[in-house]
Amino acid sequence: MKASDLRKEEDQSLRERLAALKTELFRLRFQAATGQLDKPSRIREVRRDIARVETILRQHELGIPG
Numbered sequence: 519m520k521a522s523d524l525r526k527e528e529d530q531s532l533r534e535r536l537a538a539l540k541t542e543l544f545r546l547r548f549q550a551a552t553g554q555l556d557k558p559s560r561i562r563e564v565r566r567d568i569a570r571v572e573t574i575l576r577q578h579e580l581g582i583p584g
Contacts, residue, residue, distance in 0.1 A: 521584070524571060533575070535571055
């Protein structure tokens with residue numbers, strides 16, 4: 519997911535995407551704990567995507583142009 523694509527989205531869709539990413543991260547952590555995780559690098563990707571979305575939401579709040 520690219521930051522430039524996320525900056526074009528509305529705040530509401532970003533919040534929905536953030537909720538979906540957090541749910542996915544929970545599932546991935548659960549799979550890792552039970553030994554069923556196929557792609558461990560996906561946890562890192564999702565964590566970074568969450569940070570990216572949160573950063574862009576904060577920039578929108580502050581009115582910082584992207």
